[in-house]
């Protein structure tokens with residue numbers, strides 16, 4: 001993971017620990033983010049997301065372990081390297097008495113954009129986030145959602161290659177959240193890399209890879225689709241029967257791919273298989289041969305709330321040993 005395909009890799013964390021006053025809050029965290037992907041760092045409040053982001057942008061040094069951003073430890077990136085990063089902190093302070101445009105000019109000056117570049121970059125960014133018509137308004141007079149967009153604009157004004165966004169959608173309405181993710185997808189389309197933290201597990205769906213954090217540790221790390229499969233142990237097919245069956249369907253329906261059968265209600269059963277599309281027809285044939293009529297047969301796709309609850313429960317059953325949570 002460390003040395004391979006370095007050219008395609010934007011961020012690597014390897015066995016990273018962070019302690020405050022001897023208490024570890026990030027514990028042995030490792031992951032790789034490829035260039036041009038959206039990486040979701042998802043977990044409840046206090047799970048260590050902000051601490052991890054702060055290490056990735058070089059604000060904190062890890063207590064132990066290695067971090068590389070664009071091939072370098074973040075605190076050694078230098079001026080040119082840092083210009084390639086954008087950072088949207090969890091609580092960013094705008095200047096409420098400055099206009100949108102003045103806030104943007106200030107952000108642009110922090111990144112060292114020349115006056116001639118500034119106009120173009122600011123306009124592009126404000127247009128991208130649909131704030132250009134509001135450029136003369138005071139930041140204080142914007143709605144909460146617009147303020148968050150202005151903060152995002154300030155993080156993007158210098159057209160960075162990697163954006164670190166710490167809970168960009170916290171506390172904003174679902175429509176605007178969707179809008180912000182749409183913007184992230186566009187940035188990805190332009191080849192940007194996005195590292196996004198969130199407490200909203202449903203936002204896992206928008207990411208290419210997801211690390212699920214709990215209590216400072218990565219509990220699961222994969223593509224959203226694979227996480228879904230891991231959570232339920234493959235695929236699942238729900239069958240609603242025409243009538244009620246006496247006894248256990250697991251005793252009568254058997255085929256090679258079938259792993260387990262679960263009764264959901266008197267006439268609804270769930271069949272766990274490796275691959276729903278290849279097993280659906282086999283299941284229909286089995287039901288027919290047993291003279292069992294089905295009203296509906298459809299693949300069951302758990303939402304991410306359920307996926308993450310299952311993954312966390314699975315993790316608790318195989319709780320890490322003490323040595324996993326102590327830096328050496």
Ligand SMILES: Nc1ncnc2c1ncn2[C@@H]1O[C@H](COP(=O)(O)OP(=O)(O)OP(=O)(O)O)[C@@H](O)[C@H]1O
Nearest residue numbers: 020025043044045046047048049050051052090167
């Ligand atoms: N500077 C600090 N000094 C001491 N403890 C800290 C510091 N920063 C964070 N912590 C603690 O580390 C743990 C992880 O906090 P962190 O902010 O990284 O979590 P989070 O997942 O981002 O949560 P939230 O979304 O609420 O910010 C918490 O218990 C927090 O109290």
